[in-house]
Amino acid sequence: MVYLTLGFLLLFALLAVLLRDILLSVLSLAAVSALLSIAFYQLNSPVAGAFELSVGAGLITVLAVLTISFVQKRKEKRQAGAVLWVVLSLTVAALIFFLFQALWPQALANVFPKTAWGDVGEVLWKVRLFDLLPQILVILAAVLGILALLRKEGENKEK
Amino acid sequence: MNLWPFVFALFTLGIFCLLTRRNLVKILIGLELLSKGATLALIWSGILRNSLAYTQSLAVIVIAIEVMVVAIFLALVYAFHEKSSSLDTDDMRRLKG
């Protein structure tokens, strides 16, 4: 069952690479993130799945689309064909999922033992506490970098 | 059950995109694919070793870092576009030694 998800994931990844329109590529990337999070759920890692969904399919996609809208000042050249490809893929994927669930329920059964949320939290805070320090540093670096990069030209001239 | 081919395929796609595409955003997509491949590899190895709690915490951290990378990259794209109104890497040669 995981194979199915991952197969579709690869398909959408291929699309993201090959499509010329960058907006559509970013949308394909969002689909990849969503499918990956489903795969994580199927592999009994709900924590990772939740994070991946919220971050990949949510935060990254939003940021990317926002930036693209700033960047592409001209009117978007939409390849009609490309959109169709994406929409078609999504539909087909959903259909196949539905079919599988209806026809082979056992295939969707979870073969792996579940992990509880509490376990991961415990590991994160107790065992990998040390990792949180570089995390904070990375976040700080990212913030500063973004601020530096987004500084307006005019502010430079004043100084 | 073997997920290594999928990981390998994701890595290949990511590197291919990184090396052959000229648009900066496409390069970002390549990076992202690489990160996702890495996360998948992490989780799969956690399953193989039966230490999912540990691995998931690592995966969470990797995801967080991935977000940071994307944020900075997009800020870079934005700043670059402000300077030269193009996102083509062929036009970015000012670091030539």
Added chain:
Amino acid sequence: MMNLEMIPLLLLIVPLAGAALVPLINLLFSKAVPLFSVFVGLVTAVIGFFLPGQIGAKAVSIVWLPGVLKTGFQLDTLSVVPALIATWIGFLVLIYSLGYMKREENLSRYYSLTLLFIASMIGMSLADNFLALFFFWEVMGVCSYALIGFFYKDPKAASAGVKAFLTTRIGDIGLLAAILTIYALTGTFSISAGLASGARIALPLLNFIAFGFILGAVGKSAQMPLHVWLPDAMEAPTTISALIHAATMVNAGVYLLARVSPLLALVPSWLTVIQWIGALTALLGSLLASFHNDLKRILAYSTISQLGYMFLAVGVGGVFASQFHLFSHAIFKGLLFLCAGAVIHELGTKDIREMGGLWKFMPVTGTTFLIGALALMGLPVLNGFFSKDMILEEAMVAGSWGPLIVAALAALLTAYYSLRTTAVVFWGKRRTAVHVHEAPAVMTVPLALLALGSLVSWVLVGPLTASWTKTGLKAPHIAWFELLKETFSSTAFIITACVIVLGFLIFYYRKNLGWLKEKVPAFFKAVSVGLGFDTCYSWLSRLIYSASSILSNFWEEKVMEGINRATGKTSVALSISSREMQTGDLHWNLLYVVIALIIILGLILW
């Protein structure tokens, strides 16, 4: 009641303390320095009177480092004689200096160094371990250097001091090597222990050790070929020439060889070498003395020649004979130097061609000089005769005919030049216009005492031989009348008599021998430049100097600078070649990142 064991230690410490106190006294009351030094010399001389009684007795010793560094004293006649010579002749020289050095400056330096020198000579001869001996040996060398260069403003004097130091240094290296080898082989620095274990040392090493000792002795006693420093050392004040370069320091080499003669007896080939060195040096010295015109130089060459006799004596196994001649020579050579000092002091010149007819004005000096010259010549009844004859006798007994003939030739020339010098300086007509009068009493009294010694010191042979055998050294016991009888009836006496008569004849008819000069001018030319030894050495030292400067220039400029320049060039080349990697193209950079990633993954996985 003073502990008699302390006497050697006191004998060493008193002049040392005096040497240290002189600068202080100079600070407080500089006029008192000469008298203070004479007082210290007097105290030392008085202590010295107790020393012969201590021969064979134990002396107190101070241990600085157990097993290694010790100030110990060895009291046998061999040690005591040089120590007493240093003490008493040193005392006489100090008295003489009151008059001679009256008008000089920096007297504190002079007196301090003289006292230090006396102390170190005592220390060296009384030392019972090699390390102390070497230490005092070196101190003597330093004092000699400093005192030769006493008139440091004169460049000749300064360079003469350096030359003396360097030449004796070559000998000192040999001495140190020998001492250290003995230490490495026997584990002790003690002289008696080292000599006793000589039989156990392997022959090649023993040869090396013997060579080391001989080198040290040759350097210090100015034998051929290291004799070049002594004539130049005459730049020193004449009192120093008398003390250091006639009576004491130059005898240190002979003393050393006498002390280690048990070791040398085990390597007979080296003994033959010593004989030849001694004989040839005797001939060389007397030859050069016959043809020079600087009064002190004549005496210096004469010293070299007489030391050659002492070396010859040690070489043929006559250790007592060498020390006996050392004793006589110290007295009469010291006398001759002090007389020369008086003459030079009065006339202001050292060239004998400018002197003459001084007998009338300086009778005491003239008479004592004549006595000294006769002792040097070896005229019977004077002490030089007995000791020189004893040496020739020992050579005959040992069968060394070659050195004997050479030594006899040297005696012939000695007779000639001692008479010639006396004649030119004191007799004949006056060649100088300077007003001359006799030296002050403070200078003539030591002269008289030393002349008396030249006349009678041989009488002491009785007690000397008695105490000699008491402490284990080999020599037959001879009383003074026995000595008279033996000497006049020995074969060596015939040789000596012939030599003296011949020498006197040559001197008397020397004007008629002037045709010799035209026949062989090259010979006389060679003699006047000291047979070329000095030129050789200066050429050698120039060669070494230029070679080393070439080498150091090469090192500095080619090697060191080359390394600097090469480093710079390499860095620049590296940076130029690696600049190609910075294309400015993002994809190239990404490619590098991916390649690095693959490499790291590969490394980790394997």
